[in-house]
Amino acid sequence: MGSAIAALIANSSCQVVLLDIASNNPNDRNSVVKKAIENIPKQRPPSLSHPSKLAFIKIGNLKDDLQLITECDLIIEVIIEQIDIKYKLYNKIIPYLQNDAILASNTSTLPLKQLKENIPDSIKSRFVITHFFNPPRYMELLELITDQAVVPMVVDKITNFLTINLGKTIVKSNDTPGFIANRIGCYLLELVVRTAIKANLNPVIIDKIFTDLLKFPNTGIFGLYDLIGHDVMKLISTSLVNSLPMNDQYKKIYILTPILDKMIAKNLIGRKGVGGFYRISAINKVKTKEVINFQDFSYTAIEDPKVEYNSINELLDSGSIYGQFFKSILVEFYLYLTSLIPEVTDNIYDIDKAMRLGYSWKQGPFELLYNIKDGFEWLKKEATIKNLPLPKYVANNNYKTIDSSKFQVSRINLRESEVLLKNNSAQVLLYQDRLVFSISTKMNCLNEEVFTLLLEAVDLAEQREQDLYIVPLTDNFSAGADLKLVAHYIKTNDFTKLDRLLELGQQAMMRLKYSHINIISCAVGFALGGGCEILLHSDFIVAHQELNAGLVEVSRGLVPAFGGIKEMFYRAQGNKDRLIKNIINILTANKTSSADYFILDYGISSAQINMNKQMIFLEASQLTFPKKVVKVDKKITLPQISLSEELDISQYNELQILLLAQLQDIIALQEIDEQEILERERKIFLELAQNPKKDLAF
Numbered sequence: 001m002g003s004a005i006a007a008l009i010a011n012s013s014c015q016v017v018l019l020d021i022a023s024n025n026p027n028d029r030n031s032v033v034k035k036a037i038e039n040i041p042k043q044r045p046p047s048l049s050h051p052s053k054l055a056f057i058k059i060g061n062l063k064d065d066l067q068l069i070t071e072c073d074l075i076i077e078v079i080i081e082q083i084d085i086k087y088k089l090y091n092k093i094i095p096y097l098q099n100d101a102i103l104a105s106n107t108s109t110l111p112l113k114q115l116k117e118n119i120p121d122s123i124k125s126r127f128v129i130t131h132f133f134n135p136p137r138y139m140e141l142l143e144l145i146t147d148q149a150v151v152p153m154v155v156d157k158i159t160n161f162l163t164i165n166l167g168k169t170i171v172k173s174n175d176t177p178g179f180i181a182n183r184i185g186c187y188l189l190e191l192v193v194r195t196a197i198k199a200n201l202n203p204v205i206i207d208k209i210f211t212d213l214l215k216f217p218n219t220g221i222f223g224l225y226d227l228i229g230h231d232v233m234k235l236i237s238t239s240l241v242n243s244l245p246m247n248d249q250y251k252k253i254y255i256l257t258p259i260l261d262k263m264i265a266k267n268l269i270g271r272k273g274v275g276g277f278y279r280i281s282a283i284n285k286v287k288t289k290e291v292i293n294f295q296d297f298s299y300t301a302i303e304d305p306k307v308e309y310n311s312i313n314e315l316l317d318s319g320s321i322y323g324q325f326f327k328s329i330l331v332e333f334y335l336y337l338t339s340l341i342p343e344v345t346d347n348i349y350d351i352d353k354a355m356r357l358g359y360s361w362k363q364g365p366f367e368l369l370y371n372i373k374d375g376f377e378w379l380k381k382e383a384t385i386k387n388l389p390l391p392k393y394v395a396n397n398n399y400k401t402i403d404s405s406k407f408q409v410s411r412i413n414l415r416e417s418e419v420l421l422k423n424n425s426a427q428v429l430l431y432q433d434r435l436v437f438s439i440s441t442k443m444n445c446l447n448e449e450v451f452t453l454l455l456e457a458v459d460l461a462e463q464r465e466q467d468l469y470i471v472p473l474t475d476n477f478s479a480g481a482d483l484k485l486v487a488h489y490i491k492t493n494d495f496t497k498l499d500r501l502l503e504l505g506q507q508a509m510m511r512l513k514y515s516h517i518n519i520i521s522c523a524v525g526f527a528l529g530g531g532c533e534i535l536l537h538s539d540f541i542v543a544h545q546e547l548n549a550g551l552v553e554v555s556r557g558l559v560p561a562f563g564g565i566k567e568m569f570y571r572a573q574g575n576k577d578r579l580i581k582n583i584i585n586i587l588t589a590n591k592t593s594s595a596d597y598f599i600l601d602y603g604i605s606s607a608q609i610n611m612n613k614q615m616i617f618l619e620a621s622q623l624t625f626p627k628k629v630v631k632v633d634k635k636i637t638l639p640q641i642s643l644s645e646e647l648d649i650s651q652y653n654e655l656q657i658l659l660l661a662q663l664q665d666i667i668a669l670q671e672i673d674e675q676e677i678l679e680r681e682r683k684i685f686l687e688l689a690q691n692p693k694k695d696l697a698f
């Protein structure tokens with residue numbers, strides 16, 4: 001976890017020092033930390049946004065290199081979860097802390113009060129807990145725990161660093177064991193797993209209900225337990241059970257479950273063991289997901305289970321075994337959850353945020369209950385039937401003050417903006433004096449209506465002499481052309497409509513490029529195919545570091561045809577190496593995994609990387625842009641290269657070889673302007689649509 005946090009800091013281009021224990025090897029005291037550094041590029045999912053970021057990490061050991069701490073503004077302790085060992089480390093490093101340096105612990109369970117017991121007062125005022133989630137590059141949540149002793153300036157400083165530099169969304173938690181996300185999340189995991197094993201229920205069906213009806217991530221509950229590791233779950237729960245008050249419900253649901261202990265003894269601890277509740281086996285060379293039989297710990301292949309209920313309400317009303325099970329665990333879970341208010345926090349929206357961001361739930365638990373049956377009224381009724389005491393929050397009807405509009409807050413609050421133009425697929429907003437174009441289709445896919453409104457938006461921006469910001473209101477910039485529409489046109493042989501859409505898309509892209517106002521794109525999430533083409537035609541990109549962008553069309557059996565091929569030729573500006581690199585982007589459908597990669601692979605010159613996707617529009621609107629100098633579409637000279645000689649085409653498929661020949665034909669023209677390449681692009685696309693090399697299958 002320590003090296004992954006160092007990698008995250010390096011991704012933000014901040015200098016970071018990684019210290020680990022000094023090794024016993026007299027010839028190389030840094031061998032422990034060197035091993036950690038060597039492992040960083042191997043971590044999956046990748047911890048580094050680009051291999052070059054490794055250069056931001058300096059290494060050392062905790063005996064010879066403590067002096068390096070004097071260079072640091074923030075020191076995060078990420079060592080083994082044992083209080084006495086943590087104390088020893090603090091004593092060792094405190095003499096080297098700068099006067100205003102902040103000390104933080106990444107503990108997952110130990111309270112700040114306990115960590116501070118043996119710390120001098122001068123350090124207590126700048127000692128906090130920063131609880132990162134694993135993997136730290138990808139998990140947006142960070143729980144920040146402070147106390148009365150910590151001075152506000154320290155809280156502001158660390159909040160700014162974690163939010164702006166590292167891109168985290170901070171949820172403040174009171175100083176209670178497990179804070180918010182682990183206290184609630186681990187409670188639910190233990191409750192479901194232990195109760196279900198005792199009742200001899202099937203993990204596959206339970207997980208299916210969690211994912212299908214409660215919209216949990218695909219892992220469900222048993223799958224998540226495997227992912228975290230049964231050994232780690234045991235450590236967390238033991239630590240929680242030891243530090244929670246005697247009457248805490250966690251202790252009651254943490255029932256003795258010999259099957260779980262036997263699984264640990266057999267190294268059936270989940271994905272990092274030889275199996276868990278599930279395992280993946282190669283049966284007849286086919287990857288097969290299997291589930292454990294609790295009687296003899298053998299595994300059986302899973303057949304896709306059918307859940308016969310359309311909603312959680314139907315299931316709860318059914319009276320079936322699983323209906324009763326879910327009723328019972330949901331009631332227990334919600335009574336526990338509401339009993340934690342205000343102990344862990346008095347802000348229920350923070351609880352929802354923590355569970356969404358820490359566990360990738362679509363909805364937080366309060367929002368979920370809001371949508372189950374009659375919500376809290378149902379909970380009250382069921383608790384009364386079972387004779388269970390109601391927590392104060394429920395008994396006092398505090399839930400009646402919940403404002404459901406606060407559950408999911410988008411980056412731009414539409415209520416604060418004036419809608420200037422709108423159709424069914426997009427809108428133009430005036431938000432704090434900025435003109436914003438945003439798409440509202442599923443995954444922000446591109447269709448005729450999007451392009452039509454985009455053209456109108458540019459007209460409007462030019463009339464008002466205002467720059468235009470293209471901003472997604474959800475988590476993705478755009479997944480490209482609406483493939484369902486493309487598939488429909490192809491299936492119905494409606495190539496006239498297909499061509500019209502292509503032409504409209506190209507027209508919109510060229511309008512972005514040649515308008516006399518600046519087009520600024522705020523790129524987050526996926527910017528694929530046509531989404532990437534919008535970026536390539538923008539004047540400036542503010543790109544979230546975790547952007548996934550690229551001309552992925554070839555992987556779908558298509559080719560870029562909204563100006564993607566044109567841009568790849570044009571941007572090379574006659575440079576042979578760049579042209580080859582750009583053509584490889586098209587042929588290999590290069591989907592980059594970070595903004596760093598996108599900028600380098602696609603030759604983007606006007607971009608700024610942003611670490612916090614929630615702040616991307618704010619950052620973009622704080623930038624000032626010079627008046628745009630509109631380029632002139634002049635002919636470019638293409639280097640005369642043979643693609644089949646320059647590229648290793650042995651791995652290419654039929655479509656790639658065919659496309660390679662067509663790109664070679666463009667090169668053969670020697671001199672070409674943008675319009676000519678656009679026409680070629682469309683022709684290639686249409687020929688392919690009429691004679692597909694791959695089933696679109698969308």
Ligand SMILES: CCCCCCC[C@H](O)CC(=O)SCCNC(=O)CCNC(=O)[C@H](O)C(C)(C)COP(=O)([O-])OP(=O)([O-])OC[C@H]1O[C@@H](n2cnc3c(N)ncnc32)[C@H](O)[C@@H]1OP(=O)([O-])[O-]
Nearest residue numbers: 443445479480481482483484486501528529530560561562
């Ligand atoms: C018409 C003539 C114009 C054509 C011109 C083309 C020219 C241009 O150069 C080519 C393109 O842009 S080519 C395009 C290049 N783009 C691509 O090849 C990207 C294709 N998409 C993907 O690879 C994955 O969806 C993502 C990786 C984006 C997200 O993965 P994830 O997070 O696991 O999410 P998920 O579960 O997968 O999707 C969620 C929902 O969104 C839906 N939807 C998504 N994309 C769609 C699309 N383009 N379309 C329609 N729908 C699309 C998806 O069906 C699902 O809906 P459901 O009703 O709930 O089932």
Ligand SMILES: NC(=O)c1ccc[n+]([C@@H]2O[C@H](COP(=O)([O-])OP(=O)(O)OC[C@H]3O[C@@H](n4cnc5c(N)ncnc54)[C@H](O)[C@@H]3O)[C@@H](O)[C@H]2O)c1
Nearest residue numbers: 001002020021078079080081085106107108109132133134
């Ligand atoms: N792993 C996670 O998913 C996760 C998530 C959130 C928080 N945390 C917290 O992060 C901390 C570290 O957890 P981890 O999973 O990275 O553990 P780990 O066992 O993978 O790593 C522990 C690190 O501590 C070092 N270490 C061991 N003994 C030491 C000593 N005496 N002095 C100094 N360093 C020593 C080890 O060399 C190693 O680098 C814990 O407090 C844990 O609760 C972990």
